[in-house]
Amino acid sequence: MRNxxxxxxxxxxxxxxxNHSNQFSNEFLKRFDLTTAQFDVLIQIKVYQPLTQMELAxxxxxxxxxxxxxxxxxxxxxxxxxxQDWKTKTIRLTEKGEAIVEKAxxxxxxxxxxxxxxxxxxxxxxxxxxxxxxxxxxxxxxEIPPE
Amino acid sequence: MRNxxxxxxxxxxxxxxxNHSNQFSNEFLKRFDLTTAQFDVLIQIKVYQPLTQMELAxxxxxxxxxxxxxxxxxxxxxxxxxxQDWKTKTIRLTEKGEAIVEKAxxxxxxxxxxxxxxxxxxxxxxxxxxxxxxxxxxxxxxEIPPE
DNA sequence: TATTTTCGCTTGATTAATCAAGTGATACTT
DNA sequence: AAGTATCACTTGATTAATCAAGCGAAAATA
Numbered sequence: 001m002r003n004x005x006x007x008x009x010x011x012x013x014x015x016x017x018x019n020h021s022n023q024f025s026n027e028f029l030k031r032f033d034l035t036t037a038q039f040d041v042l043i044q045i046k047v048y049q050p051l052t053q054m055e056l057a058x059x060x061x062x063x064x065x066x067x068x069x070x071x072x073x074x075x076x077x078x079x080x081x082x083x084q085d086w087k088t089k090t091i092r093l094t095e096k097g098e099a100i101v102e103k104a105x106x107x108x109x110x111x112x113x114x115x116x117x118x119x120x121x122x123x124x125x126x127x128x129x130x131x132x133x134x135x136x137x138x139x140x141x142x143e144i145p146p147e
Numbered sequence: 148m149r150n151x152x153x154x155x156x157x158x159x160x161x162x163x164x165x166n167h168s169n170q171f172s173n174e175f176l177k178r179f180d181l182t183t184a185q186f187d188v189l190i191q192i193k194v195y196q197p198l199t200q201m202e203l204a205x206x207x208x209x210x211x212x213x214x215x216x217x218x219x220x221x222x223x224x225x226x227x228x229x230x231q232d233w234k235t236k237t238i239r240l241t242e243k244g245e246a247i248v249e250k251a252x253x254x255x256x257x258x259x260x261x262x263x264x265x266x267x268x269x270x271x272x273x274x275x276x277x278x279x280x281x282x283x284x285x286x287x288x289x290e291i292p293p294e
Numbered sequence: 295t296a297t298t299t300t301c302g303c304t305t306g307a308t309t310a311a312t313c314a315a316g317t318g319a320t321a322c323t324t
Numbered sequence: 325a326a327g328t329a330t331c332a333c334t335t336g337a338t339t340a341a342t343c344a345a346g347c348g349a350a351a352a353t354a
Contacts, residue, residue: 210342
């Protein structure tokens with residue numbers, strides 16, 4: 001049995017890096033009392049607000065149930081408000097939410113970037129972005145192979 | 148405030164892809180009654196057996212506690228055995244474990260590969276592997292920036 | 295030889311995500 | 325207008341991971 005293909009090696013690397021850098025980022029964001037997932041959600045809200053929970057869930061790759069609890073936590077911390085508009089709840093950042101994003105965002109973007117900028121040049125980063133984007137987009141339309 | 152840098156865009160893509168493809172893989176592996184994490188662990192054991200829990204935990208980016216429970220589950224399912232050798236527990240695949248790996252591995256490797264092979268040519272895959280490997284290795288020695 | 299330290303692993307408490315059933319308001323349908 | 329379906333969201337049950345305290349055997353130290 002062949003132990004691995006090029007593709008499977010890439011996959012492993014990607015998942016390991018993703019996992020590791022995610023933990024790294026969580027550690028980093030402790031200084032702002034945020035998790036990576038929460039930061040991600042706050043940014044999406046900032047960029048796309050006002051939006052519904054469904055839209056948000058889709059954007060951050062989490063289930064409806066997941067986003068519901070997550071937002072409940074963020075609301076308890078007063079980072080966001082949910083308002084019943086018509087039959088939908090629209091989500092907005094509060095003052096406090098805006099402030100924490102404003103504070104954490106430059107640092108977090110710098111951290112994210114540094115994973116790549118530390119070791120790749122502009123050209124390589126362009127290439128990597130283009131490749132991974134193609135792979136990601138394809139994965140979204142992919143279907144599970146039949147048994 | 149700048150919304151994002153090239154690096155942060157790559158990061159987001161990577162994490163989204165990682166998350167999505169991981170769920171995809173979980174869905175796929177249901178036909179073997181395995182999760183992605185379990186498959187990962189079984190493969191590592193197959194390749195490196197016999198090995199200790201610490202070594203294994205390191206390989207699959209999980210904590211000691213995590214691996215302990217995970218192996219307890221795999222042992223209950225009779226995929227592995229843990230034997231107290233001297234003061235360490237060494238882990239091996241059972242017959243059943245060997246069999247499931249033998250059965251699931253080709254399918255899972257094909258799935259992993261297809262994420263890339265479907266959209267990239269050999270040359271591009273080589274490039275992607277090289278880039279992500281550099282990034283990953285760097286991330287392992289990286290330290291959290293001071294406050 | 296007695297005592298302390300270290301090592302490899304386990305386990306209780308906590309956190310967070312999934313799934314699937316439930317809820318309540320709105321929109322169709324007859 | 326009454327009944328049914330749909331939509332957006334919540335919530336109970338389950339699963340799995342982390343952290344940190346605990347444990348027992350072996351090693352080091354006094």
